[in-house]
Amino acid sequence: xxxxxxxxxxxxxxxxxxxxxxxxxxxxxxxxxxxxxxxxxxxxxxxxxxxxxxxxxxxxxxxxxxxxxxxxxxxxxxxxxxxxxxxxxxxxxxxxxxxxxxxxxxxxxxxxxxxxxxxxxxxxxxxxxxxxxxxxxxxxxxxxxxxxxxxxxxxxxxxxxxxxxxxxxxxxxxxxxxxxxxxxxxxxxxxxxxxxxxxxxxxxxxxxxxxxxxxxxxxxxxxxxxxxxxxxxxxxxxxxxxxxxxxxxxxxxxxxxxxxxxxxxxxxxxxxxxxx
Numbered sequence: 625x626x627x628x629x630x631x632x633x634x635x636x637x638x639x640x641x642x643x644x645x646x647x648x649x650x651x652x653x654x655x656x657x658x659x660x661x662x663x664x665x666x667x668x669x670x671x672x673x674x675x676x677x678x679x680x681x682x683x684x685x686x687x688x689x690x691x692x693x694x695x696x697x698x699x700x701x702x703x704x705x706x707x708x709x710x711x712x713x714x715x716x717x718x719x720x721x722x723x724x725x726x727x728x729x730x731x732x733x734x735x736x737x738x739x740x741x742x743x744x745x746x747x748x749x750x751x752x753x754x755x756x757x758x759x760x761x762x763x764x765x766x767x768x769x770x771x772x773x774x775x776x777x778x779x780x781x782x783x784x785x786x787x788x789x790x791x792x793x794x795x796x797x798x799x800x801x802x803x804x805x806x807x808x809x810x811x812x813x814x815x816x817x818x819x820x821x822x823x824x825x826x827x828x829x830x831x832x833x834x835x836x837x838x839x840x841x842x843x844x845x846x847x848x849x850x851x852x853x854x855x856x857x858x859x860x861x862x863x864x865x866x867x868x869x870x871x872x873x874x875x876x877x878x879x880x881x882x883x884x885x886x887x888x889x890x891x892x893x894x895x896x897x898x899x900x
Contacts, residue, residue: 655683657706661710666805668888672882706852708730726852731898733895741836768820
């Protein structure tokens with residue numbers, strides 16, 4: 625009888641502990657999956673930004689950093705709660721297809737053409753189309769991400785503006801790595817090759833070798849980022865309310881101030897423009 629009473633007591637105690645711990649376990653599950661780009665991660669922005677969001681809201685953000693094309697595909701499958709990407713035409717198509725709630729602009733920076741400091745192809749300046757046209761004509765070595773990322777999409781637009789149809793024939797020096805921005809920059813550094821990069825990742829890149837910026841300041845190199853909450857009408861399991869809280873915060877005065885405060889060597893990497 626005593627053993628039975630002891631068993632009942634322990635069972636009730638275990639049940640009570642389970643009840644008390646349930647809210648803690650629930651709180652620990654307060655997170656969203658954010659499909660984003662390698663540039664927002666490799667630039668160091670998320671290490672600066674996301675802890676401030678979690679501090680303000682208690683919501684953890686688990687980032688999957690891939691190319692924008694892959695991020696959009698993840699969200700189409702319902703494998704992410706929100707997107708933070710930088711290919712506006714693809715983002716608008718995603719929303720038009722019903723996969724996302726309205727897209728909101730968050731911030732911008734720019735792309736830069738990186739190359740050997742000696743600039744053997746002679747492309748230095750502020751006209752990216754002219755630079756790529758010269759690279760194509762001279763067979764200058766160029767590494768493309770080739771990964772359907774936002775940066776890759778921007779690069780393809782620039783080649784088109786340069787009058788070069790990559791689908792018909794790639795220039796002699798053109799190579800694709802099918803890789804992220806950091807890896808593409810590493811390849812360029814080790815082979816003294818030209819590459820298009822977002823400025824943020826370049827500024828945070830440590831293995832520069834003999835590389836430097838050879839083309840910048842062209843209006844065609846503008847790089848806009850947007851945030852999208854995945855549409856629960858397509859995927860009812862997405863954490864719409866938590867994702868909306870993230871979207872609301874990054875476009876709020878506080879979120880925009882945190883983005884603006886991220887600098888490397890005194891240079892601001894991203895410029896908030898949610899209110900524009």
